[in-house]
Amino acid sequence: GDSVTQTEGLVTLTKGLPVMLNCTYQTTYSPFLFWYVQHLNEAPKLLLKSSTDNKRTEHQGFYATLHKSSSSFHLQKSSVQLSDSALYFCALSANNYAQGLTFGLGTRVSVFP
Amino acid sequence: DMKVTQMPRYLIKRMGENVLLECGQDMSHETMYWYRQDPGLGLQLIYISYDVDSNSEGDIPKGYRVSRKKREHFSLILDSAKTNQTSVYFCASSFGIANSDYTFGSGTRLLVI
Numbered sequence: 001g002d003s004v005t006q007t008e009g010l011v012t013l014t015k016g017l018p019v020m021l022n023c024t025y026q027t028t029y030s031p032f033l034f035w036y037v038q039h040l041n042e043a044p045k046l047l048l049k050s051s052t053d054n055k056r057t058e059h060q061g062f063y064a065t066l067h068k069s070s071s072s073f074h075l076q077k078s079s080v081q082l083s084d085s086a087l088y089f090c091a092l093s094a095n096n097y098a099q100g101l102t103f104g105l106g107t108r109v110s111v112f113p
Numbered sequence: 114d115m116k117v118t119q120m121p122r123y124l125i126k127r128m129g130e131n132v133l134l135e136c137g138q139d140m141s142h143e144t145m146y147w148y149r150q151d152p153g154l155g156l157q158l159i160y161i162s163y164d165v166d167s168n169s170e171g172d173i174p175k176g177y178r179v180s181r182k183k184r185e186h187f188s189l190i191l192d193s194a195k196t197n198q199t200s201v202y203f204c205a206s207s208f209g210i211a212n213s214d215y216t217f218g219s220g221t222r223l224l225v226i
Contacts, residue, residue, distance in 0.1 A: 009153075032212040043117075043203065043217035044156075051212065089156065093212045099171065100146060100210050105155040 002027045004092045006104035014112055015082055021075040021107045023090035032093040033066055033073040034101065039086045085111045115140045119204050119218035126225050132191035134221050136204030144207045145187040147179060149200040162187055194225045
């Protein structure tokens with residue numbers, strides 16, 4: 001079946017530094033990848049999405065590129081802010097009409113001053 | 114304003130009591146979902162609803178049932194709640210299933226004592 005792997009459970013870093021959150025996936029279908037962000041005690045919200053191979057997509061300073069050759073969709077930001085502290089989920093839609101999105105376990109990002 | 118509304122936000126129930134979690138959306142989305150979120154386990158799909166009276170079990174349906182009598186409203190019912198059902202429950206909706214991003218509600222924090 002389809003799966004999404006996020007290798008880091010927790011990432012801690014200082015304000016102003018770059019960050020990359022890893023996301024890899026497995027599917028036999030054509031993938032559509034999403035990143036969701038969930039701030040403390042809030043609902044997950046869509047951050048960005050892509051189904052186009054090797055094309056960078058950006059939103060709110062975050063960016064990601066879907067690489068079908070390596071089954072990856074890593075999330076990056078050049079300079080994190082305190083407000084970026086949140087839980088980040090990678091999710092996969094792969095023509096699984098029965099179950100919707102497949103989510104990774106999430107990566108918690110904590111940014112310190 | 115397009116949104117998913119969950120009621121109540123916080124709920125404390127005794128073991129064995131029945132629990133009703135309500136979810137509404139104002140986007141005429143066909144598909145709605147119930148997830149639970151536990152630390153380290155990510156978002157686990159409980160039920161998915163494709164439209165009125167068209168529901169399907171997700172990954173962890175045991176102990177839960179759902180009802181969808183109107184497109185904009187999707188309920189999660191716990192008959193005789195158990196302490197291991199203490200969790201944060203999220204409702205979500207999407208326009209379709211394949212390659213559709215979700216709109217999440219703000220969640221219901223349920224404590225079963």
